[in-house]
Amino acid sequence: MSPRSLTLLKNLARNSNASSSCIQTRSVTYMPRPGDGSPRAVTLIPGDGIGPLVTNAVEQVMEAMHAPIYFEKYDVHGEMSRVPAEVMESIRKNKVCLKGGLKTPVGGGVSSLNVQLRKELDLFASLVNCFNLPGLPTKHENVDIVVIRENTEGEYAGLEHEVVPGVVESLKRLEISFVIESFDFDVTRSLENTTRFVPGVLESVELRRCAHSVVESLKVITKFCSERIAKYAFEYAYLNNRKKVTAVHKANIMKLADGLFLESCREVAKKYPGITYNEIIVDNCCMQLVAKPEQFDVMVTPNLYGNLVANTAAGIAGGTGVMPGGNVGADHAVFEQGASAGNVGKDKIVRENKANPVALLLSSAMMLRHLQFPSFADRLETAVKRVISEGNCRTKDLGGQSTTQQVVDAVIANLE
Amino acid sequence: MAKRSVSILTRLLTNPSSPFTAPTRSITYMPRPGDGAPRTVTLIPGDGIGPLVTGAVEQVFEAMHAPVHFERYEVRGHMRKVPEEVMESVKRNKVCLKGGLATPVGGGVSSLNMQLRKELDIFASLVNCINVPGLVTRHENVDIVVIRENTEGEYAGLEHEVVPGVVESLKVITKYCSERIARYAFEYAYLNNRKKVTAVHKANIMKLADGLFLESCREVAKAYPGITYNEIIVDNCCMQLVAKPEQFDVMVTPNLYGNLIANTAAGIAGGTGVMPGGNVGAEHAIFEQGASAGNVGNDKIVEQKKANPMALLLSSAMMLKHLQFPTFADRLEIAVKQVIQEGKWRTKDLGGDCTTQEVVDAVIKALD
Numbered sequence: 001m002s003p004r005s006l007t008l009l010k011n012l013a014r015n016s017n018a019s020s021s022c023i024q025t026r027s028v029t030y031m032p033r034p035g036d037g038s039p040r041a042v043t044l045i046p047g048d049g050i051g052p053l054v055t056n057a058v059e060q061v062m063e064a065m066h067a068p069i070y071f072e073k074y075d076v077h078g079e080m081s082r083v084p085a086e087v088m089e090s091i092r093k094n095k096v097c098l099k100g101g102l103k104t105p106v107g108g109g110v111s112s113l114n115v116q117l118r119k120e121l122d123l124f125a126s127l128v129n130c131f132n133l134p135g136l137p138t139k140h141e142n143v144d145i146v147v148i149r150e151n152t153e154g155e156y157a158g159l160e161h162e163v164v165p166g167v168v169e170s171l172k173r174l175e176i177s178f179v180i181e182s183f184d185f186d187v188t189r190s191l192e193n194t195t196r197f198v199p200g201v202l203e204s205v206e207l208r209r210c211a212h213s214v215v216e217s218l219k220v221i222t223k224f225c226s227e228r229i230a231k232y233a234f235e236y237a238y239l240n241n242r243k244k245v246t247a248v249h250k251a252n253i254m255k256l257a258d259g260l261f262l263e264s265c266r267e268v269a270k271k272y273p274g275i276t277y278n279e280i281i282v283d284n285c286c287m288q289l290v291a292k293p294e295q296f297d298v299m300v301t302p303n304l305y306g307n308l309v310a311n312t313a314a315g316i317a318g319g320t321g322v323m324p325g326g327n328v329g330a331d332h333a334v335f336e337q338g339a340s341a342g343n344v345g346k347d348k349i350v351r352e353n354k355a356n357p358v359a360l361l362l363s364s365a366m367m368l369r370h371l372q373f374p375s376f377a378d379r380l381e382t383a384v385k386r387v388i389s390e391g392n393c394r395t396k397d398l399g400g401q402s403t404t405q406q407v408v409d410a411v412i413a414n415l416e
Numbered sequence: 417m418a419k420r421s422v423s424i425l426t427r428l429l430t431n432p433s434s435p436f437t438a439p440t441r442s443i444t445y446m447p448r449p450g451d452g453a454p455r456t457v458t459l460i461p462g463d464g465i466g467p468l469v470t471g472a473v474e475q476v477f478e479a480m481h482a483p484v485h486f487e488r489y490e491v492r493g494h495m496r497k498v499p500e501e502v503m504e505s506v507k508r509n510k511v512c513l514k515g516g517l518a519t520p521v522g523g524g525v526s527s528l529n530m531q532l533r534k535e536l537d538i539f540a541s542l543v544n545c546i547n548v549p550g551l552v553t554r555h556e557n558v559d560i561v562v563i564r565e566n567t568e569g570e571y572a573g574l575e576h577e578v579v580p581g582v583v584e585s586l587k588v589i590t591k592y593c594s595e596r597i598a599r600y601a602f603e604y605a606y607l608n609n610r611k612k613v614t615a616v617h618k619a620n621i622m623k624l625a626d627g628l629f630l631e632s633c634r635e636v637a638k639a640y641p642g643i644t645y646n647e648i649i650v651d652n653c654c655m656q657l658v659a660k661p662e663q664f665d666v667m668v669t670p671n672l673y674g675n676l677i678a679n680t681a682a683g684i685a686g687g688t689g690v691m692p693g694g695n696v697g698a699e700h701a702i703f704e705q706g707a708s709a710g711n712v713g714n715d716k717i718v719e720q721k722k723a724n725p726m727a728l729l730l731s732s733a734m735m736l737k738h739l740q741f742p743t744f745a746d747r748l749e750i751a752v753k754q755v756i757q758e759g760k761w762r763t764k765d766l767g768g769d770c771t772t773q774e775v776v777d778a779v780i781k782a783l784d
Contacts (some may be wrong), residue, residue, distance in 0.1 A: 026443070028544070028692060028730055028733045028734050028737060028749045029542075029544045029561065029608060029692075029734065030602065030607065030734075030737050030738070031542050031604070031694050031696055031701070031736075031737070031738050032604060032607050032696075032738075033597070033698070033701070033738075034540070034600050034603070034696065034697070035603075035698070036536065036603070037603035037604075037606050037607050042668055066642055067609075067750045068606075083600060087466060093746050107685060124572060125449070127446050129443075129444045146444065150507055174562070185454075231449070232449050235447065235451070235452035236446070236447060238450065238452050238483075238742065239445065239447050239452050239502050239743060239744075240444060240445060240743050240777050241743045241744075241747060241784075260751075265546070274481060286592075324443060326445075327448070328446055328447075328448060328449065330448070331678070333446070333448070363445060365688050366444065366445075366446055369443060369444075369445050369446070369742075370445070370447075370448075372740060373607065374737075374742060375607055375609045376607075376609075377443060377609050381443045414697075416609075
């Protein structure tokens, strides 16, 4: 081919790609109520590790956009024993919060502040949207999965106890998963008399002296929580024109616990005949995710499986550095980096200021949409996607070498 | 050029990326639990082509399974006032969709459209006049939003005969109403990323009345330094509209000028049969065909059932967006724009010959 036609062709190809993915035509206009433009207060928790870096990125971009948001900043660190009362009050007043990761120490008896926030504010649904970004090639294509994870119970109930201090149950380990109907039930108190709590089950335990002690960790599944997460998942699918909801479970093993979860999902599915519902066992699900991810649309899961499935899905679609997500309850919403892996980051990334702010920027776009500021959400999203698709400014996890500040500057330069 | 490049060129040039056939999913909308519960909307079919086009909206909503259900009420333009139960329904539901109500010329019967707007204090009327892709008009790059004060001005309805043979008609301009319409216009521009607001006036002649309107606009403009503000006299505005419409973005106007400007802008961009619009107040909102000309239609169109439902369909998409159902709004809008772009199903005002029902069926088929 002659050299001139080659350049012509390249230009044409580039223009047709650029126009289809990046430029959004004005859609039917959003007619606000008078007063809808008044600024909203949002609680901001920078957090630990890379948290302050990425939340600062969001603050800079919101400022550049003149978004109708102002932040009330509070310092919370993962090693505190509980979230300070003033922070909780601020979130209850503002209803919406944006946060960086809070570091949860391994072991040690300090409970996770992330989980504490979710339980106190009853943020029962965690939502992560894992999708391929144009311009970011990955080994898997056509990924567009939303993982909706129950956030308050399941394996994260935090109810663990040493059965008998120093003295052990038999080497036949017992996993107790049981079902409670009422939410007021105080499980911890009832376990003080553990030996006769579940008649017929513990009678077979033999007490023997041994060098190691045994700890029971309770996984609690309730009908109330399973029903509401299923209802939220189907409502989300209905409102966002999604075609399929898949429940992830391990009910072949935990027949009662995950069985209750599945029953609740099936009941809610009957009310949405337009949405396909199916179930998948979690081990098969993990395999299918990495083999054929295009079969999944919305996934509803209990707490632990959701954590794992969300991080896997985020990984196949481009990494946890770019996936947006949020947590929502009946009254409040907390937005943070979608999938939890790497939301605090390593010391090296913090030192070199090379954290990826894209995930939190896209989550703040979700927050703007949630707060009913659709134009601002669209502008932010367009700018971020343009920066990613151009490929000049990428942090280490996406294969580049830029710092957080360089990415932020590129996003601000691309705002229209 | 070499033979190979010719074929590649033809392929590239014959597949223009149509923005409506493959919508990319944007950042997802995370609703509050309970946001999917259906909303009730008052529906007033109205006169003339009204029942035809509102019927179209009902069919499309049913096909989409939109979380909206309608409470229908019959209101006719020759009634003396809007029935009590209808007002109560609108006050309860907060949102209403209506067809046109015919206002008789002269005769002393006040307009029911005006009555609705005044009683519910729906002070802002918004019309978005925009070129629709696929619909060729004499003017390109038109994207104008006309925000019109809805409750006072020349429409105060205060007329009296001073002396037999002499009639005075009062045009009332108040600081309160001018300020709130200006505030709404700038807030709208801010929330929708619009760059310029133009105030339309005739203050060289009506120095006090339109002068007060302008003063209010200037005051509000100071609070929005990021938005350009300018003023234009209404006669020059009409001429500029038909000469260089791309210079206008958001226009804020008192009542009468707004009526005329909105219809002119709708005309240059494709006709009043396709422009969406709505009326909003502090608590209520009413959606109807954007610009008022032809919203009742003439008898011939009613007989042949060839009314254009596009305007009311796009207005109902605005309503869905207003009710915070953005995905349904997008689906409806994409389907309507696809039908317009394909060009096969067009009613008479767009140069085709289809009936309303054929257009509705095409839209339902285009829904994804």
